[in-house]
Amino acid sequence: MFAYYLQLGLRSLRRNPILTALMVLGIALGIGASMTTLTVFYLMGSDPIPWKSSKLHYVQLDNWSPDEGAGSDGRPPDQVTYRDAVALMTAGKADRQAAMYKISLPVQPENPDVKPFMALGRATYSDFFAMFEPPFAYGQPWGRDQDAQHARVIVLSHDTNETLFGGVDSVGKTVRMDGVDYTVVGVLAKWELRIKYYDLTNGAFNNPEEFFLPFTTAIETKRRSTGNNSCWRSPGAGWEAYLDSDCVWIQMWVELDSPARVEEYMAYLNSYVEEQKKLGRFPRPLNNRLPDVKQWMADQEVVSRDVEVQVGLAFAFLVVCLINTIGLLLAKFTRRAGEIGLRRALGASRRQVFMQFLIESGVVGLSGGLIGLVLTGLGLVAVRSLYRQYANVTHLDWAMVMTTIALAILAAILAGLYPTWRACRVQPAAQLKM
Amino acid sequence: MLKMNHLQKVYRTHLIETHALRDFSIHVRAGEFVAVTGPSGSGKTTFLNIAGLLEEFTGGEYWLDGVDVRGLDDNARSKLRNEKIGFIFQSFNLIPDLNLFDNVDVPLRYRGFPAAERKHRIEESLSRVGLASRIKHYPSELSGGQQQRVAIARALAGSPRLLMADEPTGNLDSLMARGVMELLEEINRQGTTIVMVTHDPELAARAQRNVHVMDGQVTDLGDEVSLRRQKAAHPDHAAAV
């Protein structure tokens, strides 16, 4: 019977091509708009590391001014001071821990054909690689001992290795950056992150760094952060004073393998801050936080308000398109009261008529969904060209393709329900001329 | 009242010319009750449409209540139709979404009568057909005969000089049909000219005069003789003449 209904539906849709086109177009536009925005929304908000996002915690300590808070609604600053980062690293109370900051260094290639260039990097600890799991193509991360020794070692990104060494295994070779030679210990494979969740302060949609080197090495060579730096009071003169100041410029992550460990670590942080208060630091009330990855992304509003508003608007638009489709289906089905009466008179049950018309609505939905899918693709291209930084979050994946088609069919069937119900109520004889 | 001389109506499609009416002449005097009969396709409906100003004609002349209809534009014809003619259709053509009051109101609105007069006329004409009590009902709540009575009330409300009836009992059973015919006869007695198109000889027999149409031409104008003969055949209605 399904095939028969399908055939009837297709034939009926061919009979009023303009009306059918209007319905399909309506659904396609609604689906295209809502799925475009939904894809961006979903990819922006989706968990970047689902298997351990609840174990990775961001450390926030409130070392801000006694007179005004760092953020709105009492939030602590979104980075920590050098002093505190080093103290936490030295204590090593978490299962893994990595303090980190953004640097940029001029690279002086040995190859005279490659011009010197600025590269963005991350100064961090060896645990970074175990915590955030970038894939290695060659070599491996540096070790904790090299952290302690301020070793001149470096991990290159896939692209940097491509530029400097033509993509070959460069482990053991040296890279000269701003007059200092670093030994390559590892090379990453391509690392594609939708959201650069480990440093939301300096651009959630930036690509991962071009190189990684030990935090201790960067400090020893007096590399300032090229990311965000905030001070509530003057740091004083000189590099040492800056390191000792209350300026925040370092991101601090810890890995805690169980909720109990999170509690323990929180207790440790609180006792650490209480100790510091005795030294005259941390003038504000105790306000330490340990958000996990998803909480931290929500706090930092990775999904921008604009995107949320766009999703809302797009779904309201879809509702308008559906109402439009209901109206047009109603018009179409009402016009066929005669046919329904005849079918009923010839023995079709109400259920059979219902199925026939519902399948016809479904066909409209499927066609609308397929065109909507194309429109979604175009929409994402358009969003990509409008928001260049969203390149990583404007791709359709299979889940979204299936969602799109399912949403379209569901929408069309939903829209078809009332008109179909009305059509079923036609009395068998009422429309037949005696 | 209604006078057609050598009227012609030709329908043209891209290949074929169909002469629906050819050299059609008829004269209906004020106060007459004329039945136009003929088989299907004879041109009855075309005659009705032209006489009722629903369609234009291609040749000849047509005088309606002293007005030369030739060359009148659409608006003038609408106005003339509204003022001079009342219509009764085979399928009643009541507007299903309007109650009886509003249905009868339709032609009066187009006439532009003030509200008080419309109300008066609606109530009067509905009570004339015996449906004053159902003024708020909708057509679907009435029987076919009652619906046709509403249509008659609608036709009468504007006090037309001429009533055009198209198979007025065609969709009714015989009992209801008799009631409607009696109402029409009553209206005719009160002075309204009636032209009724029908294929039913029994119905036609109740008119004062029968005009027979065949192949778009009048074949029998119906004269005093045939009229008398018919009346003799129906002695119980002789008094009506």
Next chain:
Amino acid sequence: MEIRPILSALMRSKVSMILIGLQVALTLAIVCNALFIIGQRLDLMKRPSGMNEADTFSISSIGFGQGFDVQSAISADLNLLRSLPGVAAATTTNAFPLSNSGWSSGLSLAPGQRTSTANTAFYFVDESGVSAYGAELVAGRDFKAEEIGFRTPNDEAMPRVAIMTRALAKQMFPDVADPVGQTFYFGGDDESEPATVIGIIDRLQAPWVSASMVENTLLLPSVLSGGSSSTYLVRAEPGRRDEVMKEVEDKLATANRSRILRGLRSTEERRSQVYAEDRAMTIILGSVIVALLGITALGIVGMASFWVAQRTRQIGTRRALGATRGDILRYFQTENFIITTVGLIAGGILAYAFSLWLMDRYQAPRLPWHYVPIGFVCLWALGQLAVLGPALRASRVPPAVATRSV
């Protein structure tokens, strides 16, 4: 005209009326709020930066290697820049309007003041700074060459003279008619020394376009070099920017080879980048509005066509009973007007509800009242336009339809 009978006929087919009404209501609510957001963004985007945007550009230099002397490099670069034909003015600076990155801090009126009086952006420039930005000095004087010193980010002492924007002066010294000569302090340290306002510029935005203190900028007479890097702001003679940009890049590159040049960008490009998201939002919302109006219009056309088809006989009857073509046309127009109006009333309420939700959730400003009546007029017009086709078709239904057998 005949509103009551049309209304009572409409009440007999509520569903169609509700469908169109709902569509119109949602459309109004969305269009009003979307237009309001677009308006806000356009207002944001058209704020002047206070600098000469057409003729200016910037370029950064990062020296590398142990022997790099940043101070002499800056002096040499500035001399070179100023000697190039087509360059009207050049300075070193640490930040610009429309760049979203820079240095800000609080200013106080007294040493040891606990909370600062105003927050402001710092632009460290030399004696050509005001001229290079193309800012307008409205009171006081410009920096003198002898006031310019070198500083690194690790230096603590701040310059003793400063030029500020009118907006910053107003916030710092609200009751002072002529702020030139007033003194202020950097931060709230007890031992800091005061600085004196020597000039006022009309306007020069801070780097952060969405900050509330975007009009607060303080120009300070220093050459600030972060490590081995320096940034130059160049104002070209009118119309010569693009040629000068190329020339500057080439000349700086050959003048000193142990450095990297980057960030060559015109201020116009900066503006388009910094407002890219706002522009994207206006484009996306604009497209939603157009699509929405299109769908609603098509919906009205579709429903009206259906009604006309469904009521062909009724129309013929009306014509037979004396309705002119104009009467039929007006019937459908009036019907559409009624439905649209009902929808618009609901939509007006919905528009304010949407606005309240946006206010609650995103601290958005309240929808100004006039958006709704303007929306009413637009949607009335849209409805009438959409129904015109079907209504004209209805008016052409011949009266003879009434006598056609079913």
